[in-house]
Amino acid sequence: MKNFILLYITIISVFSFNSYGQKNKITSADKKYDSYAYIKAVSTYERVAEKGYKSEDMFQKLGNSYYFNGELDKAAKWYEELFKMNPNQESEYCYRYAQSLKAIGQTEKANKMLETFQQKAGNDSRGKLFEKNKNYLDQIKANSGRYKIEDAGINSKYSDYGSAFYGNKLVFSSARDTGSLGQRKHTWTDQHFTNLYTSDLGEELTPGKVNKFSSKINSKFNESTPVFTKDGKTMYFTRNNYLDGKKGKDGKRITLIKIYKASFENNNWDKITELPFDSDQYSVAHPTLSPDEKTLYFASDMPGTLGQSDLFKVKINEDGSFGVPQNLGAAINTEGRETFPQITDENELYFASDGHPGLGGLDVFVTKIGIDGTIGEIQNVGDGVNSPKDDFAFLIDTKSRRGFVTSNRDGGQGYDDIYKFLETRKLVCLQELNGTVTDLNTAQALPDTKMSLFDSEFKLVNIGVSDAVGKYKFEVECGKTYFVRAAKPDYVVKEKMVTIAKENGRTQLDIALEKEVCKVAIGDDLGKCFQIKMIYFDLDKYNIRTEAALDLEKILDVLNQNPTMKLDIRSHTDCRQTAQYNQVLSDKRAKSTIAWLVKNGVDPKRLTGRGYGESQLVNNCGCEPTNKSNCTEEQHQMNRRSEFIITAL
Numbered sequence: 001m002k003n004f005i006l007l008y009i010t011i012i013s014v015f016s017f018n019s020y021g022q023k024n025k026i027t028s029a030d031k032k033y034d035s036y037a038y039i040k041a042v043s044t045y046e047r048v049a050e051k052g053y054k055s056e057d058m059f060q061k062l063g064n065s066y067y068f069n070g071e072l073d074k075a076a077k078w079y080e081e082l083f084k085m086n087p088n089q090e091s092e093y094c095y096r097y098a099q100s101l102k103a104i105g106q107t108e109k110a111n112k113m114l115e116t117f118q119q120k121a122g123n124d125s126r127g128k129l130f131e132k133n134k135n136y137l138d139q140i141k142a143n144s145g146r147y148k149i150e151d152a153g154i155n156s157k158y159s160d161y162g163s164a165f166y167g168n169k170l171v172f173s174s175a176r177d178t179g180s181l182g183q184r185k186h187t188w189t190d191q192h193f194t195n196l197y198t199s200d201l202g203e204e205l206t207p208g209k210v211n212k213f214s215s216k217i218n219s220k221f222n223e224s225t226p227v228f229t230k231d232g233k234t235m236y237f238t239r240n241n242y243l244d245g246k247k248g249k250d251g252k253r254i255t256l257i258k259i260y261k262a263s264f265e266n267n268n269w270d271k272i273t274e275l276p277f278d279s280d281q282y283s284v285a286h287p288t289l290s291p292d293e294k295t296l297y298f299a300s301d302m303p304g305t306l307g308q309s310d311l312f313k314v315k316i317n318e319d320g321s322f323g324v325p326q327n328l329g330a331a332i333n334t335e336g337r338e339t340f341p342q343i344t345d346e347n348e349l350y351f352a353s354d355g356h357p358g359l360g361g362l363d364v365f366v367t368k369i370g371i372d373g374t375i376g377e378i379q380n381v382g383d384g385v386n387s388p389k390d391d392f393a394f395l396i397d398t399k400s401r402r403g404f405v406t407s408n409r410d411g412g413q414g415y416d417d418i419y420k421f422l423e424t425r426k427l428v429c430l431q432e433l434n435g436t437v438t439d440l441n442t443a444q445a446l447p448d449t450k451m452s453l454f455d456s457e458f459k460l461v462n463i464g465v466s467d468a469v470g471k472y473k474f475e476v477e478c479g480k481t482y483f484v485r486a487a488k489p490d491y492v493v494k495e496k497m498v499t500i501a502k503e504n505g506r507t508q509l510d511i512a513l514e515k516e517v518c519k520v521a522i523g524d525d526l527g528k529c530f531q532i533k534m535i536y537f538d539l540d541k542y543n544i545r546t547e548a549a550l551d552l553e554k555i556l557d558v559l560n561q562n563p564t565m566k567l568d569i570r571s572h573t574d575c576r577q578t579a580q581y582n583q584v585l586s587d588k589r590a591k592s593t594i595a596w597l598v599k600n601g602v603d604p605k606r607l608t609g610r611g612y613g614e615s616q617l618v619n620n621c622g623c624e625p626t627n628k629s630n631c632t633e634e635q636h637q638m639n640r641r642s643e644f645i646i647t648a649l
Helices: 003-007 039-052 056-066 072-085 091-103 107-121 136-143 527-531 546-560 579-599 631-638
Strands: 036-042 149-152 158-167 169-174 196-201 208-212 223-228 234-240 257-265 268-275 286-288 295-300 310-315 338-343 348-353 363-368 390-397 402-407 417-423 430-438 450-454 460-465 472-476 481-487 494-499 503-508 511-513 517-520 564-572 609-615 643-647
Touching: 036 430, 039 056, 039 527, 039 546, 056 072, 056 091, 072 208, 091 107, 158 223, 158 390, 158 402, 169 223, 196 223, 234 286, 295 338, 310 338, 338 390, 348 390, 363 390, 430 481, 450 472, 460 472, 472 481, 481 511, 494 511, 517 527, 527 643, 546 579, 564 579, 579 609
Parallel strands: 158 417, 223 286, 257 286, 286 338, 430 503, 430 511, 564 609
Antiparallel strands: 036 517, 149 417, 158 169, 169 196, 196 208, 223 234, 234 257, 257 268, 286 295, 295 310, 338 348, 348 363, 390 402, 402 417, 430 472, 450 460, 450 481, 481 494, 564 643
């Protein structure tokens, strides 16, 4: 490639122009509203646990509740109890426990837990550095054949490169000789310094007649790589270190390059200023804006650069000031050159690099930027756009999949040429991940639920909300594993893992949320707040087992928190004994339950109850008169139930 176009500085080797919880506030458990009582399940779990009762399910819910709310010290406490009870937990609990341990300074223990996590999770890459595929040529081949590419029709015999959309126009850089008197040439290349030019875009984004851009922007030195805000009132562009007729130089008297900002006022570009992180001692170039226009990405060799030039980002504050530039890190930057960044409205970052495996010279690569700023998998876009020469300055309209790229490949008109292309197939296989969010107990749809999509390394990929009928959808990549998290006020946060099939299509993942604050009224079954379907007794007996005591502790806690609440306790059986036997057994079990609550401090005047035997079956699994039934065990289980009906609040 012709170094002049890339460098715009006297010493080429120095730098080249293109080488570059909030925590949820929880309603109080004893809050009352009209005739309803609000029962905070997590608080009850915690008070029950403090009494010494143990349950894997309870410890999981307690740990998750604090983990998802960012209270990792408390999460560590309950996850520790979980692993004491049963160390053989699912991999996700290993990971959450490890993260919680790190938060409290137990790094060594956390690392051991991460080792356990990696053993259980198999190929899960969390906590690991991305390992480059040694068969990169095969990967490039797989990504190739996706572009129809041709000369853009605006090239000259000089260098034409870089492009940006500006309304219905294309703005690009060119060293073409327009016949201007006194037009200066670069001494190293004998080419004219570059200016910005425009061209109207017709059908299929075909450029038309070429005209010079604003005389306020173009100077006697080099301008290139502009980017415009959506309202067309602000532009950022690259220029040699030259402002207000003064040329800046570094310690070696070399004029480097900077990013400038201009405003469109009174039908012209004006108020040209350099950005605060520009310097006479290093180069800053090739700006591009994030979709929300709150972040500026660029290339530079400023201090902190890992290679010859790196990609950086900087926050644009609401008052127009800038934050501190941040290097995008080793996930994207190499010891070589990373330059010409371009962000799409889909938050994809295209850039040129000679440090990542490619076909030769600079190749175009792409990666997805997560909502939290993390860098996704980096892929070579393949042959067609890329060639054995330098290929850079990739620009695409994501709706039409048409765009432009610059290359000095063989067969061009000048030193560098702009090519237009049509992308016929997206780089990655995509699926639609969709589902419905519902209430676990009522099955009613839950609109306005916050939905978060994480990749296999738990990097945030996307966020959204469920619609009016509880539906949500995300665009995901085929063959990858994701985690979908649903969060809604008054509900326990839930997260589910899903692995997407390796072909185009749709994947459905429904999520049912459990009430964090259980709203009950007279006539409701209090047991449903805690998913208590039955109180367990030994076969044909009515003494309170340990498992039963755990559930009864939850009921006891609610009664203690709501001293005016009264309950009618009802015990039911299936039909697989005589009706008389079942009636007697269920009645003894109901009275045994009442006796336990009274023994633990409940006023007996607040409790009534009896057994109903098999008299109130909830299905057709009756056995009379033979005491035999063809129903499954699951069907019989539905009839064996305990109810705690609220009779007063």
